[in-house]
Amino acid sequence: MLRGDITVAIRNAVMSELAEVGYGRLSIEAVARRAGVGKTAIYRRWSNKLEMVMEIISDVAERKVPLPDTGSFSGDLALLLLIVSTALKHRMASQIIPDLMAEAARNPQIAETLQRALRTHQQAVGEKLIGQAVARGELPEGTDPDVAVDLILGPLYWRLAVARQPIEDDYLEKFTTAVTAALRATV
Amino acid sequence: MLRGDITVAIRNAVMSELAEVGYGRLSIEAVARRAGVGKTAIYRRWSNKLEMVMEIISDVAERKVPLPDTGSFSGDLALLLLIVSTALKHRMASQIIPDLMAEAARNPQIAETLQRALRTHQQAVGEKLIGQAVARGELPEGTDPDVAVDLILGPLYWRLAVARQPIEDDYLEKFTTAVTAALRATV
DNA sequence: AAACGGCGGAACGCAACCGTTACGTCGTAG
């Protein structure tokens, strides 16, 4: 039976290495060194780098995030923005996600895994958030959850993970107002 | 005197390799092979991989894009969205940019170069687009160009370069409406 | 005609990793 503590050490080492050097430069030997573990322990669990990373990443990605339900659309939206922006401020998210996204552009298997995780979350959030708002009459019938989610997550991701500019105090507030207005306008 | 045609062949090879394998896995030897050139020709021009890539990328990034001026804000916006979305559909942009962005998260020199290019373009676009609209009275005084640009580019980048979902015919139209509404609302 | 210099090609020693194997240790299940 494989030892659980060793597996945990390896998983942590993989996440750290991913954040530090990225998928492309991640080597099994470095993971073993960092985990304080023999290479054999790794090859006993996974047969190569891709399989290892995919299994570990899928696992993390599938952790469900709690969906907001504060009673009003603007409340839900503000909470969602807070959750996402907090998550994107952490190194694990802001380094690993763009790295894997770039990697996904040339590795179909990574792409598939990430897209599945992303789309699942995105749809869940979109449908719940928009569905609730439409049901409450806060947004017009026929609001497209797909476009709505792009409109909400896009700018946040852009600013935090791409442009890497800080979010000032009033940014989220302005942003909430703007997005609410955008969604009321026929999207 | 270094031969210009050789330099061009190398530059093209670098861009192609960047798109195909990314910065992390780009090797001088592969570039030389692809360009049909000796390694010596490369080392005669740049002293290492980072310097080579940075010089070539800066060069490309500094090409000015024409700024839209159609006479109306919605026209400008639609044109801008069209330009950006077309650019992001090309492999060079949709592969290389996310890749370098991810790389920038761990290489300060790359980060600095990209941020400079990005911020310059972003500010130019924002100030011109929003400035014109405010001057025409189409947007309220005090509209924040910074937030506006996030709101415009974010969703597009998210959808095309991150989520990698196609843009349907009516998407840009809906999106234009939404963004216009968003910006009119006090941003 | 001769000198110069950029060129491709080949090889160098060095380093990092790959995936695999053999070995000896140690904790635990039976």
Added chain:
DNA sequence: CTACGACGTAACGGTTGCGTTCCGCCGTTT
């Protein structure tokens, strides 16, 4: 108490790339 199996270590041959060097070729300049 014994047997099993997961462990770390070390070494294997093979691959890839680094940055450098030397060579002979060839077009340009002088």
